Every structure is written in structure tokens, then in C-alpha cells.
Amino acid sequence: MMNTSRRHLLLCASILGVGTLSGTAFADSTTQPEHRSHKVVHHKASTSTAAARSTPAAVAAPAATTSVAVPVATTAPASSSRRRAALLEAQGVSGGTERMVVTGSALASSNNQNANPVQIVTAKQIQQTGATTLSDFFARIPSIGGTGTNNSETNGTGGASCTDIRNLGSNRVLVLIDGKRATLNGQSNCIDLNALPVQQIASVEILKDGGSELYGADAVSGVINIKMRHNLSDGNITIRGGITGQGDNDTGMISAYKGWNFDHDKGNLTLFGQYMTQGGVLQRDRSWANPVQLSDNPVGSGAETFGSGYSNYTHVQSASGLNAAVAPDGKTVSEWGTNNRYDYGRHQSLINQLQDASLSGDFHYEFNRHANLYSNVMYSHRTSSSYMAAEPFDGSVQPSTLPSVLTVPANDPNNPFGQDVDITKRLTELGDRRDENATDTVTAKVGVNGEIAYGWDYDLSYTYGSNMSTDHLENVGSYTNLLNAYGLQQTDPSSATSALVYNPSVCPSFGCSNPFGTMGSQAASYVNYNTNTHSHYQLRDWNLRINNNHVTTMPWKGGGDLGIAVGFEHRGEQLTNTPDELISSGQSLTNTVLPTSGGFDVTEGYAEAKATLLKNVFLAKDLTVDVQGRASGYSTTSDTAKNWKASINWAPTQDIRFRGTIGTSYRQPNVYELYGGQSLSYNLANDPCDAGQVGTYGAASAAVAATCAKQGINTSTFHQSGTGQVPTLGGGNAHLAPEIGRTYTFGTIITPRWIPNLSISGEFWHYSVNHTISALPTQYILDGCYTGTSPSLCNTINRLSNGQINTVTATNQNTGALHESGVDFDFDYRIRVARHDVLSVSNNFQYLLNYTQQLVPGGAFTNYTGALLYAGGPNNANASYGIPRVRDYATFGWTHGAFTATYMVQFIGGMRWNDQSEFLNSTTAGRYKTPMMIEQDLTLAYRWKKWNFESGINNITNKKPPFVASGVDNSAGATYGSFYQGRYFFLQAGLNF
Secondary structure, three states: OHHHHHHHHHHHHHHHHHHHHHHHHHHHHHOOOOOOOOOOOOEOOOOOOOHHHOOHHHOOOOOOOEEEOOOOOOOOOOHHHHHHHHHHHOOOOOOOOOOEOOOOOOOOEOOOOOOOOEEEEEHHHHHOOOOOOHHHHHOOOOOEOOOOEOOOOOOOOOOOOEOOEOOOOHHHEEEEEOOEEOOOEOOOOEOOHHHOOHHHEEEEEEEOOOOHHHHOOOOOOEEEEEEEOOOEOOEEEEEEEEEEOOOOOOEEEEEEEEEEEEOOOOEEEEEEEEEEEEOOEEHHHOHHHOOOEOOOOOOOOOOOOEOEOOOOOEEEEOOOOOEEEEOOOOOOEEEOOHHHOEOHHHHOEEEOEEEEEEEEEEEEEEEEOOEEEEEEEEEEEEEEEEEEOOOEEOOOOOOOOOOOOOEEOOOOOOOOOOOOEEEEEEOHHHOOEEEEEEEEEEEEEEEEEEEEEOOEEEEEEEEEEEEEEEEEEEOOOEHHHHHHHHOEEEOOOOOOOOOEEEOHHHOOOOOOOOOOOOOOHHHHHHHOOOEEEEEEEEEEEEEEEEEEEEEEEOOOOOOOEEEEEEEEEEEEEEEEEEOOHHHHOOOEOOOOOOOEEEEEEEEEEEEEEEEEEEEEEOOEEEEEEEEEEEEEEEOOOOOEEEEEEEEEEEEEEOOEEEEEEEEEEEEOOOHHHHHOOOEEEEEEOOOOOOOOOHHHHHHHHHHHHHHHHHOOOOOOOOOOOOOOEEEEEEOOOOOOOOEEEEEEEEEEEEOOOOOOOEEEEEEEEEEEEEOOEEOOOHHHHHHHHHHOOOHHHHHHEEEOOOOOEEEEEOOOEEOOEEEEEEEEEEEEEEEEEEOOEEEEEEEEEEEEEEEEEEOOOOOOEEEOOOEEEEOEEOOEOOOOEEEOOEEEEEEEEEEEOOEEEEEEEEEEOOEEEEOOOOEOOOOOOOOOEEOOEEEEEEEEEEEEOOEEEEEEEEOOOOOOOOOOOOOOOOOOHHHHHHHOOOOEEEEEEEEEO
């Protein structure tokens, strides 16, 4: 069924492509050389790096991000010019240096009338970093947090890169493309930044403030509006290549576009294509990432723990206290010790391999001033692959009815212990696992906009999106066939706790295998199995907006304009997750996942009023207030969600202005949080009942021992199987309630007229979210249960008959609350020092004042300010990530004629490790903090006629990421991922035509 759907999707894209090519032929036959100035203006590119085509929000600036309200000219255009600019802006198209709509408002305004803190990133600033994907660039921006996913997180991400704002989670930021919703990746619940071609991006606008009032529930922390290039009348081909200093992660990219005007410039057709490949990095090729250390004790102290307890040595345990290791030969027996642990790091990927092919077609035609038809189709085919160590095995996971513990009976001829014993092992004979994820994403948009009458404009559009993913996992194995290969049979096949008996008649024709040793090639082929899991996400979105920027003028001296916008949106989202048949039936060696599906519809209305109360009077160069509101009705609840926002912008003179906002958020759980499939991961955590762990709880050690005893576990003799890793089941929950929040900001911007091209800004911001939707970290659940601080968490822990943890359930749930506040400081300055020389400097600085979270309703707040959550955290339970107090990104540029040099510096402040409940210190841990980190990059560019050349070095000093006992790769990829590849060189050439 999924293959049929994929064929239908490809057929749809092909039909759209044929229509686009037909338009190309029409364009060739009708384009005239004459230019009519009264029609839509089309611009030609001046560089090969897409710098040529940014929107008016991305005017010339220093080579770094710029934090501004609306960086466009203040001149009010004529009515017809305003209309044409609005028509193009609805498509993300530049119409000139006029008052334009910028993220955070549905009304056009000039650069001194917007109170929303919006950061603008141009295409040139992205491309001069050598970033292969938009995710690689976002890692530099201080306001972009680490709770999303990136290419240095290779396990469980499906190859997708997700982003967030302020470490509030990727589920609380809304990513738009050209101001409209786009297609999510169904496996990761985000706009996959790896599937967006960087060469097609014109600019990015980051609203660092809540935006739920205009954009909907997802925009709790803010909005990232990615503006693509449209309306081109020239062509370009660009080629880029790069490689690390160690000869891996080789990257390549080729992109091209061509645009045509037709019918006297009333219409335009633009085609764009890009192919990108990234070679990836294996963990064994970075010395700092091997061997994987699971404890924070210094190397050489004798107390450190390396690797996994799921080993190629069979770990044997019994009710009598047996704790033995059997060598891969199946005969040599010894006491289980640290030398039997398995260094899985040498078998897994550090950075994903990626390939992405993207195609898009963009069309618009202006029939008259009342109707401008526009459409856009974007298609992406992305594949990612990564390697993981061979499958660890310790029994089935509910609801499977296969044995939850593999108990080898005493009468098995291969059992040398004379008693029933439980075994766990890593099935290395099946080979390393290879996870390949393929996604096909289509977003098709069609709309019409124009002028109604008397300054009222409209924009009506429909967007359809489809994302189909197939996750192909090799060398997983069949549990049913494994039991047959070992000659073991359940006495009651309907019960996961039934006994196993030795029955050689169930063995395959080539004979029985020794469960304590390594299987032969025939048995391994018999047991081996590759799984294919499918997901399908669909979006249908109707939008209507009516607005007038100049409804009336305030009826008093010095009064300005009143603008009004109203809008309606009806959106439907559906998600289907279809696991492999072997997985859903409980017969695989991995976890059991049942098929899930669901969706919702929402109908919304919103309104905005912007009034310039005073302008050009004493102490009020500009005084503007803005009020926004939105009401939403979801099919999943009878409640009506209501959000509002108010803001004020006051400029006493043209040199300084003050601004502030306050707003609310009401976020319904999304389809992924509700209906996403559940999966098993081996998270970094320790069993509190382990003999070596119970004493580490200080005053709570007695309570831990007592709780373990109630469950029949003797903490003086019990040893955790797979020390350092706990099987954790995560995924969707259909019974979630909405989140409720509030956001406020206030700040100032200084632009002194006596120092041209200087801008200094400061902003205080605060977020508060209640009933947060998240998955609790595994260690937090275990500690809360066994110390007695959260007894209800014991219900999520499932133990086997031998006392070992079978699973910890950490699915999405409504937890407590989250509070965060901080300040931003931005500096931009550009000066011409000679006729052909321009110097520029830009700096974005963020200081975190407070980050506290309540992980259970009614519980205590935990302070994570300046913390590195080294074993997963509340907004990403599976990954280690940091919440540093200080982050900074600075660029220094020098332009001499056609030559440009740009030096970039990224700073991440030092952090102390936090285990979700407290900060570590020197008395309790060998290593407990990370140092400040500095990454330096250099880019050189030269323009010659129609050619543009660019080369650069990232991480000039080859700085390595700091050590973190993450249990994955000895660091924290969500925060330090840009250091993982080491020194990186790239070269790019482009030709305009």
C-alpha cells in the first residue's frame, strides 16, 4: 500500500513538473525584449551564491545576522506600488525597497514601527560559512537551541534535522516557508532542514518572540520564516565541494536555476534544482570519540566504565547469583567483568551520510490589479544512512508474547552451568546495523491575491503537503528464528513469561546452534532480517487574509495610520505509522511497535490592528501600538483556544526607540505527539538497585534499598545487565492535554545619526509554559521512583522475573511547567575606510538569566541554567544537550573591490553537568564540567565578470569537542556538533547567465 502511495506521489510531482515545463515553452514563445515599467519588476542576480536574490528584509548588511524590526526604507510608495509589492510579498517575492510585511505581523510597516524582535539572515551570510544544510548554519546562531536534532545525532533521528528557539523544544517553534506552513517530516515531527536546498534560500527571518496569535499553536517560542528565491529572470549554475582535514565527510553540491518573464512581464516562471551529497564520518575515525565512556571518572583512575554490557561475550545470570561471561567460542567461562564490555563506538556513525535531490517550480501571472495567480511546487528526495553496532538482545518487549527473558534450561546440552540461566548478548554474527531512511516530500501551493477596493487587499491560498518515509534497518534479526536456531521452545506460546524447553526438533535442517557462542554463517543467515517501517504525513491548509494598511488616519494632530488585517485558516493534518510486519507482530529482536494513525482538523480566525498614535512630533518620532488575537477550534477538543498579543513601539527621536510585547500561547499537541509510533532506545542510565549504584544516593540510599527490596531485589548482590544503558520505550500518547503559556519582551535599538551604519540593540525576553508536553529522561524516572520523591513513576518501570529492567516507558506526557528568561545584545557597524575598502563587524550575543523546569505536576522546579544535560533532558530525552549561560557569534568583514574576506567566531560558554536533578561537583564526580568553546572560520570570495569564487576553512584550529559522558560518542552532538568533523575545507564556483 505504501509503495502504491509513493508511486501516486511521484506521479503527482511528475504531472506538476510537466505543467511547469509547458509553462517554460510558453515563456520562450511569448517573452518580449521590451520592458514595461508599470508591470511587475524582475531583478537579475549579481552573484552566484544567491546573495543576488534576497527579499527586501535582507538588504545589504555586515556579514553576520542582523537583529532589526523591518530593515527596509521608510518611504511610503504610491498606492499601485504598494499593491504590487503586496502581491509579490504573498509569494515571498521582492517587490522593491518599500514598506513590507515581515514575520510577526500581517501588516506592512517601515523600519521604525515594528515592536517584534526579528533577526534577519541573508543568503550570503549562510553560504559564506560553507554550510551544507541550513541546520549546519543554525548551529551558529545563539538563539537557536540544542533540543532539536542535527547531522551529528545518528541514532533515532531518521536522518532529519530539526531546530528550536531558546532550548524550548522543536515542538514549540513554527517553521514556515514563504510565510506559509510546509510539510513536516512524519518520523521526526519537524520541517526537515536537510531537505531544504540552501542555494534556493533568499533569507531567513527569525521571530524571537511568541507568534501563536498570528501563526497558530506551534509558534510558542517563535517563528522561523524561510524565504525562498522567486521571480528570477536570469540563470545560474553553482558547484561546491568540501572535505575535512582527515579526508572524510566529503561533500558535493551542484545547483542551477533559470527564470523567464513572459507576456510583457506580467508573468514569471522560475525553475530550480539542487543535488547535495555528504559522505559522513565514522566514529572510529575520531580518537576523542573512542572508546565510549559511560562514567565521568577520569581515564586512568580505575573507576571509569567503557562500552556496553551488551557484548559479544554472553552475559549469564541466574536466581542463585551467578554472574558469568562465556566467550564467543561458547565454551570458555569466566566471571563477568569490565573487560567483557563491548566498544560499540567503533561500529557506529558519528555524522550521517546524506543525499538530497530537490526540484521546484514557481509561477505567477498578474491578470489585473484584482487578480494575481501564483503557484509553487517543491519536491525533495532525501536519503540518509548511518551505522550502529550489532543488535543487543535481552528478550521481548510488550505486547510481544515471545519470551521476555531468554532462559536456557539446565538440560540444554550446551549449558555448562547445570541450572536454568538467563542470557543477554550482542548478536555480532548478524553484522553491524545499517539504518537507511528515504523520504519523499512534496509541498504544492496555489493562490490568488490582489486589491479588492479602497486599499483593501486579499490573499487566498491552498497548500497540500505529503511526506512519505521508509526506514530500512538491516541486520535486526527474527526472535522466532533465533529460538528455533537455539532449539528452544515455549511451553505456552501465548505468554511472554512462559518457560523455555530444549527441543532439537525445532532446529533448522543444518542443526542447532550453541546459545552461548557465535552462530555459524548458515544460522546467522537464517536468523537475520531487515525491517522496513513506513510513515506518511499529510497537510491540507486553506488560508484567507484581508488587510488594509491605511484604513484611516488618527483624528488628532500628529496622528498616523490605522491598519487592520483579518484572516481565516482551516488546516488538516494526518499521520500514519506502519511498522514492519515482523516488528508489529512482536517477532523481531528489536522492540514491538503497533501501527498507529490519527489526525485532526482545526478552524481558526485571527485579527490584527496596528495604530500609529503619533509621528513626527516632539518626543514621538513614532508611537505605534499593535494588537493581535486568534481563536482556534480543534476537532480533538470541545474547547476554543484563544491567544492574544499586544505590543508598543516608541521612538522619541530617530536615534533611539523602545519596544515591548506581551502575549499568550495555547498549544494543542501535534499529530506526532499524539499518534507517533513508539520505539525502543537504549538510553544512558543506571539501575538504582544495582549493587554499585545504591550507595551513590547519599541520604536517600536507604530509601532506594527499601524500594528495591519491596520488588524482591537484593541490592547487595544484584547487578544490572547492560550497565549504563536502560531499554526505554518512547513515542506518542493520544491522551495529551494542551500547553498554556505567556511571553513578554522589551528592549531598545540605538541608531545614532552621527554614526551612519551603526546599530546597537538590547532585548530582555521571558517565556512561561504550563502543562508542558515532553518525555521524561530515563534516569529521572528511575531516581524519582526508587528515592520515593515521585512514587507514581514506578508504574512506568517494567522488570523481568530475574529483576532486570525490561523497559522504562517514557512516552509523551503533560509534565509540569517551564520558565526561561534572558537578554540579547546585537551590534552591527559598517564603515568605508577607503574608496574601495569597506570594513564591517557584527555581533549577536545571548545571556541566559534563568531556565527552570518542573518535570512532574506539582513537583519542585529544577534549575538548568548553565547546565549540560549529559544523559538526556526534558526537551530531548534521548540526547545530551547544553543550556549555556553565554553564547555569541561574531563576524568581521573586509571588502576591497571584488574581493571579500570574512572571519567568523562562535563562542559557547562553559557548562556544568547535570543529571536531571542536580549539578555534579568535584566531590561527587571526576569530571563534571565542560570548558568554554571557540570555533573560528575564514572565508575568501572573489567576483570576476559573471563568475563568483569562494573558498573557506571552518574550525581553523581543528578544535575538538569537549568530553561529555553521554554514553554515545564522548560529547554532546546537539550542542557541539559543529566541532565533530574537525577542520573542514570548501571551494565553490558559480556562473551567472
